[in-house]
Amino acid sequence: MSEKKSCGCAAAPKLVFACSGGADVGALADQVARKLAADGVAKMFCLAGIGGRVSGILKTAEAASRIMAIDGCPLNCARKTLEEAGFTNFAHVQLADLGFKKGESPATEERVLAAAMAVAPHFANLS
Incomplete structure (x- = not known):
């Protein structure tokens, strides 16, 4: 049995940040993440x-x-928080742009799945 040697280094992580704000679309963004x-x-x-x-x-x-x-809504709190901390090279998706409306989009299992399927390709296309 051969043993795989490790270099001791870990691959750089892929991270997702969500605004988990007080509105239903914030809860949806959180659940999508x-x-x-x-x-x-x-x-x-x-x-x-x-x-x-x-x-x-x-x-x-x-x-x-x-x-x-x-982000769930047009306030873009997640994007602004990252920018205020000096991050510029990141992808951003606003669920409102995908048709999810504040006050009308509770985080149901169906909405979470639909939103995750819409968001995942944006993440995959990052360079």
């Missing part, structure tokens, strides 16, 4: 840690191979 993480598309990471400038979270984000921000 969790689904993408559960499906192995990316690791969901803490947007509050970016806003709070938590050093370990910032370092992990800086080392990421890809970053995706998911």
Whole structure:
């Protein structure tokens, strides 16, 4: 039996950040990010840690191979939080642009699946 040798280095993570705001579309964005993480598309990471400038979270984000921000509504809190922390090279999807309307889009299983299927290709196309 041959043993695979490890270089001790880990692949840079792919991270997804979601605004988990107070509206239904914020809950939907949060659940979409969790689904993408559960499906192995990316690791969901803490947007509050970016806003709070938590050093370990910032370092992990800086080392990421890809970053995706998911916002539910046009306020774009996830995108703005990343930008305020100095991040510029990330993909952004606003669920409102996909037809999910604030106050009319509770995070049902069907909506989470539909939104995740719409968001995943955006993540895959990042360079």
